[in-house]
Amino acid sequence: MTRAEATDVKQAVVTCRKATTEDVDMLYTLIEGYAKQGIMLPRSRAALERQIDTFIVAEVDGEVVGCGSLFKLGSDLLEIRSLGMTDGYRGLGIGNKIVEALIEEAKEQGIHKVMALTYADNFFKRNGFEVVDKEIFPEKVWTDCVNCPKQHACDEIAVLKRI
Numbered sequence: 001m002t003r004a005e006a007t008d009v010k011q012a013v014v015t016c017r018k019a020t021t022e023d024v025d026m027l028y029t030l031i032e033g034y035a036k037q038g039i040m041l042p043r044s045r046a047a048l049e050r051q052i053d054t055f056i057v058a059e060v061d062g063e064v065v066g067c068g069s070l071f072k073l074g075s076d077l078l079e080i081r082s083l084g085m086t087d088g089y090r091g092l093g094i095g096n097k098i099v100e101a102l103i104e105e106a107k108e109q110g111i112h113k114v115m116a117l118t119y120a121d122n123f124f125k126r127n128g129f130e131v132v133d134k135e136i137f138p139e140k141v142w143t144d145c146v147n148c149p150k151q152h153a154c155d156e157i158a159v160l161k162r163i
Helices: 003-009 021-036 044-049 094-109 122-124 138-141
Strands: 015-017 055-060 063-075 075-086 111-120 130-132 157-160
Touching: 003 044, 021 044, 021 063, 021 075, 044 122, 055 094, 063 094, 075 094, 094 111, 111 122, 111 130, 122 130, 122 157
Parallel strands: 075 111
Antiparallel strands: 015 055, 055 063, 063 075, 111 157, 130 157
C-alpha cells in the first residue's frame, strides 16, 4: 500500500454492522490467516454460520476489512474473539471501532464484563481494558482452552473491561 493509499484509507468512512451469512467466506479467510500464524483459533465455515449473529464486521467502501465477535462465557461475562483486520488496514483505528461496536452490543445484552485473550494487550489497554490474571476466567478455560494446542503453555494475555 502506498502512502497515498494509506491516507485515503485513514480518511475513508468505516462502518460497523452485524455480520450476515453472506460474510462467512470473508470471515473464514480473515480468521484462517491469523490461525495459520498461531495467533487466533481457527473457525470452520460451519461454526461461523452457526455463530454469525455474534459477529460484527467493519466495512470501508462496502468492502469487509475487519471483524470481531462476542461470545457469552457466563451470565455476566462476554469474550471478544476473532478480532482482526485484512492486510493494509491494520493500525488505522478500525479495530477500535469494532471494539466500540462490540462493547455497545455487550451493553445492549446487559452484560458488564468483557474479556479477551490477546497478544495485543496495549491495543486493549488503549480501549479501556486492564490486564488481569487468566485464571479468573474458568469459563474460558473450560470452553476453549481445554481444546487449544497451547493449553499447557499459553502465552496470551488476559484483559478485562468493566462497563
